[in-house]
Amino acid sequence: MNRKEFIKSLGVAAAAPALACVAGCGEAGEGDAVAAEKGNPSFLELAKSRFSVRYYAKTPVEQEKLDAILEAARAAPTAKNLQPFQIYVLKSDEAIAKINSLSRCAYGAPVVFLVCFDKAKAWVNPFDAGDNSGVMDASIVGTHMMLEAASQGLGSCWVKFFDPKAVSAAFGIPENLTPSFLLDVGYPANGAAPNKMHFERREAKDFATYR
Numbered sequence: 001m002n003r004k005e006f007i008k009s010l011g012v013a014a015a016a017p018a019l020a021c022v023a024g025c026g027e028a029g030e031g032d033a034v035a036a037e038k039g040n041p042s043f044l045e046l047a048k049s050r051f052s053v054r055y056y057a058k059t060p061v062e063q064e065k066l067d068a069i070l071e072a073a074r075a076a077p078t079a080k081n082l083q084p085f086q087i088y089v090l091k092s093d094e095a096i097a098k099i100n101s102l103s104r105c106a107y108g109a110p111v112v113f114l115v116c117f118d119k120a121k122a123w124v125n126p127f128d129a130g131d132n133s134g135v136m137d138a139s140i141v142g143t144h145m146m147l148e149a150a151s152q153g154l155g156s157c158w159v160k161f162f163d164p165k166a167v168s169a170a171f172g173i174p175e176n177l178t179p180s181f182l183l184d185v186g187y188p189a190n191g192a193a194p195n196k197m198h199f200e201r202r203e204a205k206d207f208a209t210y211r
């Protein structure tokens with residue numbers, strides 16, 4: 001969809017600059033009420049129902065669902081829209097065996113996304129030359145993917161516990177790419193449940209500071 005079609009789909013005048021209110025604007029809770037009427041969970045319901053899945057069923061994940069997860073990655077914002085990420089979809093028996101040999105946190109998932117970024121393509125903050133947006137961009141991409149997986153009824157687990165050099169060597173990842181994290185995805189096995197950490201959440205009053 002191009003910009004003109006997008007604006008038209010919002011039902012606002014093409015010249016209106018107020019694209020900021022695509023969703024979540026209007027009266028508080030209005031979007032939630034509409035979603036609930038349609039039987040869809042609100043964003044917060046989806047976010048709160050997600051948990052890290054560490055036991056997967058052998059059931060393969062449908063290609064349409066993988067496509068939707070990649071589409072969610074595509075929709076993610078990145079600094080200056082530079083899109084410095086590259087995603088490897090590990091799903092062949094060989095690739096899955098390999099990633100399980102490299103990380104004990106693949107947890108037998110039928111699909112593991114390896115999300116990488118190209119530091120040279122990411123945005124650099126002119127006020128702080130050491131600040132490269134690659135990790136941040138990749139993390140937003142991963143968050144979109146993780147929540148799309150949840151909305152598709154799939155479980156996932158974000159994984160950092162692996163040696164990026166070993167993973168790069170094993171999968172022939174080019175040198176310009178930094179493996180950022182793995183995202184295990186699959187149908188949760190019967191009995192898969194959140195672990196203890198899932199319930200240990202700080203209160204907003206303990207991390208939010210109003211000034």
Ligand SMILES: Cc1cc2nc3c(=O)[nH]c(=O)nc-3n(C[C@H](O)[C@H](O)[C@H](O)COP(=O)(O)O)c2cc1C
Pocket residue numbers: 050051052053054105157158159160161162194195197198
């Ligand atoms: C950056 C990051 C790295 C993580 N690395 C791992 C990991 O290597 N292995 C693992 O089992 N879980 C990993 N997790 C999952 C967290 O442990 C989990 O999200 C957290 O305990 C909250 O639990 P929940 O996801 O069930 O809500 C990681 C999560 C994040 C965001």
